[in-house]
Amino acid sequence: MSLDGTVVKNLVYEFNNEILNGRIDKIYQNNNNEILINIRAQGKKYRLFISLSGNPRIHFSVLEFDNPQNPPAFCMLLRKHLENGQIISIEQYLMDRIIKININSRDELGLDTSKGIIVELMGKYSNIILIDNNDNRIIDALKRINFNVSSVREILPGLTYNPKDISNGIDPCDDIDITDLIIKYPDNVNIKRFLLDSFTGISPQMCEEISYRSGLDLNINIKDLEDNELSIFSKSFDEIFSLIKTYSFSPIKIYKNEIFKDFYSIDLQNLNNNEKEFHESISEIIEEFYNSKSIRDSISSKSSNLKKIINKDIKKISRKIANQSNELNVALNREKFKIYADLLSSNFYKINKGDEKVLVENFYDNMKEVEIPLDPTLDGPRNASKYYKKYSKLKNASIYLEEQIDLGKAELNYLNSILLNIDMAESPDDFDEIYEELEKQGYIKKRNRKLKRKKNTEENYLIFETDDGFKIYVGKNNKQNDYLTLKFANKKDLWFHVKDAPGSHVILKDDNRNFTDKALIEAARLAAKYSSISTSSNIPVDYTFKANIKRHPSKKPGLVNYTNYKTINIKKE
Template sequence: MAYDGTVLKSVIEELNSNLTGARVEKIYQPSKEEIVLNLRNYTGKYKLLLSATSNNPRVYLTNQTFENPKSPPTFCMLLRKHLENSRVLSFEQYKMDRILKINFLSKNELGDDLQKSLIVEIMGKHSNIILIESDTKKIYDSIKRVNSFISRVREILPGLIYDESLISTKENPLCFETLDKSFKSFEINKSIKNNLVNTFTGISPLIARETAYRANLDEDRAISSLDEDSLGKLYDAFKSIVSSLNANEFKPTAIIDNENIIDFSSIDLMMYPNSEKKFFSSISELLDEFYIKREKSQNLNEKSSSIKKVVKNHLDRAKNKLSKQSQELEDAFDRDKYKIYADLISSNYYKIDKGIDNISLENFYNEMEPLNIPLDEKLSAQENANKYYKKYSKLKTAVNKLNIEIENNKNTIKYLNSVLLNIELSETSADLEEIREELVEMGYIKKNYKQKKNKVQKIKSLEYNSTDSFKIYAGKNNRQNEELTLKFANKNDMWFHVKDAPGSHVILKEDGREFTEKSIEEAATIAAYNSSLKNSDNIIVDYTLKKNVKRHPSKIPGLVSYVNYNSIIISSKNLSDYENYEKNTSKTL
């Protein structure tokens, strides 16, 4: 998936059709590497997004709302000085490469007309936004300054001359005069795809694959394996695509999988069936939908990763602590030998001289079998006996203490594993913020007293309608689980939870009717799906009336104890059916 030169060409065609002559009303810089131009003409207002971010560089018209910083950055102030109230003359593309040039007509200090250009280079981590004087190409400044330490080939600094020719030596595919020559210069040992991408500007692997498909050839075939007829078909297929581009014949197309855009293009991609395509009325509409979802997903991943890291660190510590506690408990269970040592030493102290490090004594606890006893050579016989008596007494006391600590630590591990699952189930930033707030309250994340406290939005649990019209509720995190089970549910509601694993609390609401087998199975399926065992086969789900469920003695959020329960096995087929069921019936409460 790529914002390539063909996509930029369709964006430029749209911009020239809608924004030529538009006035620049406002300029904002919502983030470090993004600019938003608010434009107006006789047809209305437009927002043009220019992004030089390394992960999502792009240009298009957007309906997105941006939060701007209180103090505009330096580059934003420069653009306001030079471009506000100027008129847009045109939008240009360099050699169908991912380089956009926006030409403006502005005024200098004396009121004379002066043309300035804003260059947007869409090139991954090398993306940039550069303001230049149109005639001299002198650089005023850029959103990213590039000095000789960063690039020896091409510096981008105020006062230098901008030169786009240094970016690429590839051929312009729109120039038909050199197209035949370019094909003849293909490297015969390289594949069709690599030759097309490496020879022409703006051609992405996607367009190369489409070209090969239209020529009925394998994209990975080496040029040397093509006969004259096959090479001719490849040439005709490529020329057909670039001819459409030259004529501005665009058909913004998205490839959809599970309601998500997995690929997009400015032209119709014939290699995909129509059932997998979604067509858009404009390229900006397509890009806006794709990048809003993509940025939302990326922001969610970044936020969840930071919380997940904290939880995993605490989880690792708890597991290490449990391992040590288990070893200590094992030692404590072996404590009786120290009492035997002490008793034998006390009974034979007259035989034991100070200064020896061990002695063999007859063990009257085991038919007088000799027993070797380690001694501290610095201590007397009675002192050695007292030392063993103290060790025995200490370990005897430790057993009860260790059992309590081990149980508490096991509950902590259960809780942290449930939090990890809740993070995986989170679909919005608000979901993650609620989990973060819970971790602050539990002491796993330090409270930032300097940070302005925003009221955390309370996220409501999920509601489902069963096939038999029973209401089913599922918690998305520990707070919601506790709220559902201990406050919302009535004593005769049915409670569900996956057996011996983290998962959502699910409530099947009683409405005066007897619960049907179908409704119980569906509620259990929801519990299995929203658990850490989701990808397993034959998941066991426990269920019981809510009156049999109590708050866990540990008082840890989301942990409960329950009695008098039944179990049901949920198969992978149940889970597969649920995914379709969820799409059709799930809604937020």
């Protein structure tokens, strides 16, 4: 993510336009890494959010945060020094990722004081530092750093704050002759390394843009540049940073495969128009980006964890079905044991106790001789009885095994539908529904938590409308599928589902008109799209009236039986 010096300069510009001369109303510390400052400025209320978590950032926020009843010590310190204070300036150090907010306030004696809150956005070295502006003395920091943590720079109360300790590069917005700088540069490195090592606030994203505008490969060594190439490079560099120097920002959202993947503060010409979207506020872009990223990361993590659980159960049930199928094959071959029993019953005179086998004529097979194994500890009648009992036991076992195999297959279908539900989940609420369902079904332990979800989440299904006005409803998970099919749909509605595979329940709503072929095809296409075989070249979709749908005997969510159906084949376009 490109929260580099250019983005920080854009943020500082925006902050100065919005909250300069504003007063600090209240300060909160949500956790060990986040500070929220409420500010009143220009008749408005602003919430300045600072985070040092995995993605260090600062921006205005419109979101609500949970604040602890007992504020941490650093939060109380900020309140003591900054609350009711007036913001007199907001600065960026050079063009680095360091922002300083200067605040005038009064101390306990009513005397005027000048404090500075410094936000360093330096990856894992990020920090929030409170200093006294009179002597740059550190009052305290969110993260205290001693020599046991860093041998380069200490951040402790009483020490003097000096940003040069961590940032001593050239400000690219200064008046510089980059051609002269390259000529005098001591090392022969490539263009990218030269830019990153020489200047503050330049990111790989910016390097790519300079490369695109100049037409020069970043891997070219600077000492190999011809005079005309140096001129082009210098012109492109000056063109970009003259925009930044004059605050001519054009904040953009960057999309990859229609997903909001990054952002920047100027128009990146190396991107296609369909990869970027312009916006007025860089702060709003940053908040939206990290919120959406947080949701994506959360969804990815939950998806991975749930899939591990479900796939483990699928493997276990598949092994169980395989073993039961082997047992069933044995049970289905039970007829020979009844034949043995019948033949022994007709040949008791040939059997003596202690015999291990007997050769008899099989009147079921043209009197061919057959050898029957015997239990030498039993006489003829008891050997026959033993075979009759074995036959009866296998007959009962086959009935039981067939039932269990059917239940196992239904459970596999159900678990595969859960995998599809996971892939279709778009929000934390969707995953909470899946977790809740799996808890009820006994696949995972019940979690001790309170779900903050919207009411009637079963009604968060997808709704479409055909060109000729028919409404189509698509379930995103088993809860929604059950609701649509078993509660929402009426007898005259058409129900669609991909054949012999997990998929969404799709309802084509009756509105007292004859269903058009176009509506049927569109509903079938949606059933194919929202299924586990959506990428197949030819997808069969069954459809029938809702009156022909019944809940599956297994009672598993989302599983039904249906009759009197027709099939539409959807071919991939």
